[in-house]
Amino acid sequence: MTFLPCSSGVFRRTNLPPMEIQLVLTVIFVVVSATVAADYVRPLPRKALQFPWDLKPASYPQQVHISLAGDKHMRVTWITDDDSSPSIVEYGTIPGRYDNLAEGESNSYSYLLYSSGKIHHTVIGPLEDNTVYFYRCGGEGPEFQLKTPPAQLPITFAVAGDLGQTGWTKSTLDHIGQCKYDVHLLPGDLSYADYIQHRWDTFGKLVEPLASTRPWMVTQGNHEKESIPLIKDGFESYNARWKMPFEESGSSSNLYYSFEVAGAHFIMLGSYADYDKYSDQYRWLKMDLSKVDRKRTPWLIVLFHVPWYNSNKAHQGEGSDMMEVMEPLLYAANVDLVLAGHVHAYERSKRVHNGRSDPCGAVHITIGDGGNREGLASRYINPQPEWSAFREASFGHGELKIVNSTHAFWSWHRNDDDEPVKSDDIWITSLVNSGCVEQKRHELRNLHMIP
Template sequence: MRSQMLPSVVPSDEEYVRPLVPMQHDKPASHPQKVHISAVGTLGMGITWVTDDWSAPSVAEYRTSPGKYSASEMGYCTTYQYLSNAIHHMMIGPLEPSTTYYYLGAPPPPPTTGSATRYGMAGDELSLRTPPANLPIEFAIINDIGQTKWTASTLSQIGAAGDHNMLLLPSDLSYVDMQQPLWDSWGRLVQPLVSAQPWMVTEGNHVKETLREPPDYATPCRIVAYDARWCMPHRESGSHSNPNLSYSFDATGSGAHIIMLGSDANSGEGSEQREWLRRDHGCTNYAHQGEGEGMRKTMESLLYEACVDVIFASHVHAYERFDLVPVTFWPGINVSISIGPNSYFGHGRLRIVDERRAVWTWHRNDDEHATVSDEV
């Protein structure tokens, strides 16, 4: 175990607040933007993008060789009150593990006679890497990232390392705070990373809003934008406790089972989320929990009973780790000893080596460099 944690420091307002990163879109209306991918089961990958042109098809073509597309999938498009453009969703697969796929979103219809090229107005060719079928696997972990220069430098540090298989984001993606255009700028900011390796996310208090949707336009829909833009595999995991908030998946066969719990969903006794967790966590060895003291009180006992190995909680803007010390009266329960908190920006990495070993590192953001300041 190694720790180089600095004393608890709260940066000044001038140090903490950095301006938003401007991200403009200057491509044609049919050009896919805000492209992101997520894992669906162990063999599929969900792809989402936005086009300003509603006539652009919800089609993705993919192949293991660049520029040569022999497989395609048809999806669907949707929108919500704020948007006038189309959000395209689809799933491709089955895919081979640990394999690079090249893909092209929203290709135009086949050319008419005399047309020179099929892909004249299509999007950029992108590539993604599927997770491994077996351990080891490495996760990059961030939360409450927003879209400032701190965000950009942290994402740059994650991308420069380039050795993680999947990213987990416990909550608070874009920090829109009901400013809907910020969803667009954030989507463009994160696209280089989230279009290449799957991001598994859930909501947070900074993505809630008061939009009112059909049929009555009377009841505020707290997560309509998140729900429309980010499709997570809740149906595949049998979760019906508010779509996209709570779900689970296996990252490497049975080697790493991930549970994502949404703090905006009811977690009290008898709630759908709690009952789903009871059904799901019998095989759990890795989990993630959203923010909320009330949620902790109602869900913590279930996670302990399942002997969950790791819990990542978000919302508090400081890095803090709790040492887990086994006690003799119940081997599955641990006593927590606090390390931190530390208010520096950064990201974490969890490498699950095998069924008995894992390595956790915390990479503090020192502007141009990521410094490993905690390891266990």
């Protein structure tokens, strides 16, 4: 005698033959699975967040964020409304006790009728690895604390692009805050200020709780451009507020740079900076790739804003020109992973090169689903391309844990009813110990990247 489940959740007896019982159970499983899947409805855009009036003293630091600034150094950035505030950072490893002091630089900018506060950039260090530091900006105001990344693997990165300032942005930031990560990676489109400059200030306040505690490494997107023909060049606000270690990496522009942390070399490229073969960015990329030591940094990861591999109907083909010029360089250098934004959805490719799967190509991930006000890009090209492994139009964030020199674990966490639900994951094996390295030596020579 066998028992089958009733709709009420209670079991009843049955005398059905075993084969028919198996069929009934299969049907029940399929129906239940379909019902659970159907329960998930793609979220609609949420309203822009409202920010209360801030009545802090003009000399108090605001919009504090940190970024890596070369080996064992960190750049602390903040804004004050008082032009006389000093660009100093006091710091130490004991709360309230600051054994070290560093002085930096400051700048400001005007944009039509808007004038920014005083923007401070101060590099502190050398710092111990994997250590909590307590610091104070400008000699007054609250104490902040940061944690430096580890010197060796494992290391964890949080990844989210196209953030903006909506209710979904807040959900994404809340979920990232629950992740035990060491560095945040942002492939473009930060504040969605779009010429309205005070939105840069509200964005800085929104991300301060996270960005003041872990380094945020960012690159520019189209919403950072804010150019006005004959009046304003592009990226003035972005460059003034989010200074990255371009000088430390030999770049001439804040729009593209590189950095190393633990066992990974990161290259942040500019989708909106010149990238043809005669451009400064192209020459810098070749130089930077030629200096990568895969024994010291076995992982090679690239970020930029506009994806090269995209099966969403949104922004289709916009990255093709950059891909045509730069993909041969990344392929020859055995780049492991490419992270992009711009398309407001999630997509992960197989290892791919030149438009098709290639075991020696990079894994491309589009993660422009941080929560912006423009909503999701929900229309995909069908059938799904052979190189596309997983795609979904939902808000969310990614986590990359590089475990050792050969293996990393990637996971994507969908914002489902304000809870981070892991919806895609994969183990990625570095190309450093594969046969691809030796196979591509002739390509490196052809590109004049090795003698």
